[in-house]
Amino acid sequence: MCQLLGMNCNTPTDIVFSFTGFATRAGRTGEHVDGWGIAFFEGRGVRHFVDHQAALTSPIADLIRHYPIKSTNVVAHIRKATVGAVALENCHPFVRELWGRYWVFAHNGDLKDYRPALDGPYRPVGSTDSEQAFCWIMQSLAARFADCPPPARLAAELETLTAAIAAHGSFNYMLSDGTALYAYCSTRLHYLVRQHPFASARLADDEVSVDFSQVTTPDDRVAVIVTEPLTADERWHAFEPGELKVFVDGAPIR
Amino acid sequence: MCQLLGMNCNTPTDIVFSFTGFATRAGRTGEHVDGWGIAFFEGRGVRHFVDHQAALTSPIADLIRHYPIKSTNVVAHIRKATVGAVALENCHPFVRELWGRYWVFAHNGDLKDYRPALDGPYRPVGSTDSEQAFCWIMQSLAARFADCPPPARLAAELETLTAAIAAHGSFNYMLSDGTALYAYCSTRLHYLVRQHPFASARLADDEVSVDFSQVTTPDDRVAVIVTEPLTADERWHAFEPGELKVFVDGAPIR
Numbered sequence: 443m444c445q446l447l448g449m450n451c452n453t454p455t456d457i458v459f460s461f462t463g464f465a466t467r468a469g470r471t472g473e474h475v476d477g478w479g480i481a482f483f484e485g486r487g488v489r490h491f492v493d494h495q496a497a498l499t500s501p502i503a504d505l506i507r508h509y510p511i512k513s514t515n516v517v518a519h520i521r522k523a524t525v526g527a528v529a530l531e532n533c534h535p536f537v538r539e540l541w542g543r544y545w546v547f548a549h550n551g552d553l554k555d556y557r558p559a560l561d562g563p564y565r566p567v568g569s570t571d572s573e574q575a576f577c578w579i580m581q582s583l584a585a586r587f588a589d590c591p592p593p594a595r596l597a598a599e600l601e602t603l604t605a606a607i608a609a610h611g612s613f614n615y616m617l618s619d620g621t622a623l624y625a626y627c628s629t630r631l632h633y634l635v636r637q638h639p640f641a642s643a644r645l646a647d648d649e650v651s652v653d654f655s656q657v658t659t660p661d662d663r664v665a666v667i668v669t670e671p672l673t674a675d676e677r678w679h680a681f682e683p684g685e686l687k688v689f690v691d692g693a694p695i696r
Numbered sequence: 697m698c699q700l701l702g703m704n705c706n707t708p709t710d711i712v713f714s715f716t717g718f719a720t721r722a723g724r725t726g727e728h729v730d731g732w733g734i735a736f737f738e739g740r741g742v743r744h745f746v747d748h749q750a751a752l753t754s755p756i757a758d759l760i761r762h763y764p765i766k767s768t769n770v771v772a773h774i775r776k777a778t779v780g781a782v783a784l785e786n787c788h789p790f791v792r793e794l795w796g797r798y799w800v801f802a803h804n805g806d807l808k809d810y811r812p813a814l815d816g817p818y819r820p821v822g823s824t825d826s827e828q829a830f831c832w833i834m835q836s837l838a839a840r841f842a843d844c845p846p847p848a849r850l851a852a853e854l855e856t857l858t859a860a861i862a863a864h865g866s867f868n869y870m871l872s873d874g875t876a877l878y879a880y881c882s883t884r885l886h887y888l889v890r891q892h893p894f895a896s897a898r899l900a901d902d903e904v905s906v907d908f909s910q911v912t913t914p915d916d917r918v919a920v921i922v923t924e925p926l927t928a929d930e931r932w933h934a935f936e937p938g939e940l941k942v943f944v945d946g947a948p949i950r
């Protein structure tokens with residue numbers, strides 16, 4: 443299985459603290475060593491880093507741990523290969539363009555006997571079930587809407603599409619276009635919202651603490667969504683299985 | 697204006713030497729400081745780095761200069777903004793998927809009054825003339841071929857498409873799907889092929905030399921394509937204006 447990490451904020455925020463704990467699970471506190479990836483939205487643009495090495499030892503992950511890239515929407519993934527070889531083209535998140543926006547997708551879980559009819563413009567490059575699911579979601583949304591609908595409308599459509607895919611197995615995923623972050627829990631996903639008054643937090647996986655009151659303004663709001671809680675001293679909320687949440691400006695809108 | 701750098705090889709090769717000279721033009725020996733980007737194919741996968749900072753000072757460019765990523769097809773770009781703001785979404789190279797392959801595109805030049813009819817599945821995310829041209833090329837190729845044709849056949853189609861675009865201005869570009877590198881010269885482009893017996897070379901823009909005989913095997917072959925020659929002591933070939941060359945396994949096939 444893999445693990446997912448997402449961040450959605452109302453002001454550009456770096457993910458160094460959370461990514462440091464998350465990447466520790468790629469070899470030290472977890473066995474997710476078969477590649478990793480992260481995508482940061484900056485305005486309409488996206489920075490996309492993927493690597494088939496373990497995030498604990500990858501020089502590119504080291505850059506991400508030490509270079510504070512500020513973003514309002516981030517999706518990251520550490521992989522333990524189940525379907526598809528350990529190869530760059532099988533690393534999540536995947537990126538496609540739809541309606542003149544980049545869409546970023548990462549999945550945790552396994553789909554059995556999943557062979558969607560991909561007769562639209564999106565085809566998988568690698569060999570994962572995840573990228574097939576992403577291409578089918580993009581194809582279906584492109585066929586359904588001529589332009590990007592509001593997040594709540596898109597989420598309603600996603601719920602229909604997700605139900606069809608999740609019938610094939612576990613399908614926790616994150617999807618973002620840089621304005622909203624859609625997170626679906628099939629089996630396991632947690633989130634928290636950090637906002638004023640900010641406090642300190644300590645990573646569960648590493649000897650690292652941060653006092654968020656020192657690095658924020660009172661207006662900042664940050665939602666962090668992750669497979670397993672990243673900190674030991676904050677209150678994380680578990681998603682219900684089957685629940686899709688949409689995060690905008692650092693908070694869930696549904 | 698911008699500058700382009702491409703590499704096509706018969707064995708995975710790093711681009712540290714060439715990129716070091718190229719990035720020097722982003723502030724020290726050139727004025728291309730409005731962002732940069734580079735894409736490396738590894739098998740079917742692609743590593744894509746873009747940054748709106750200057751390549752001379754960007755921490756991510758520093759990683760590329762020091763971390764030897766091996767690839768058989770690389771496309772890089774340093775930008776001096778003419779059309780489109782200095783922003784991440786306007787940094788080349790751009791990436792799209794077609795026929796289950798990633799396609800990477802970078803452009804140097806200016807197109808006047810260029811408004812192609814983009815009624816297919818590819819839409820620009822940023823505001824450059826370059827991304828419009830790329831989307832139109834992808835749309836046209838998708839409409840023309842159900843699957844990827846051999847490089848020579850694709851090149852013939854590209855020549856037709858390129859002529860329509862180049863009527864609007866200067867349109868030097870590089871395009872790759874990770875198996876071939878297509879390079880078109882509208883005004884200025886150079887290339888060389890390094891092969892056995894390998895010799896030393898010295899950058900024109902920096903005090904850096906390399907003895908390729910120490911880092912190659914006799915079977916290696918590497919084509920480097922660039923706007924302005926990168927080395928002072930090698931024989932570079934100038935493209936003819938209007939010429940499209942296709943590089944496969946480190947050599948031009950036409």
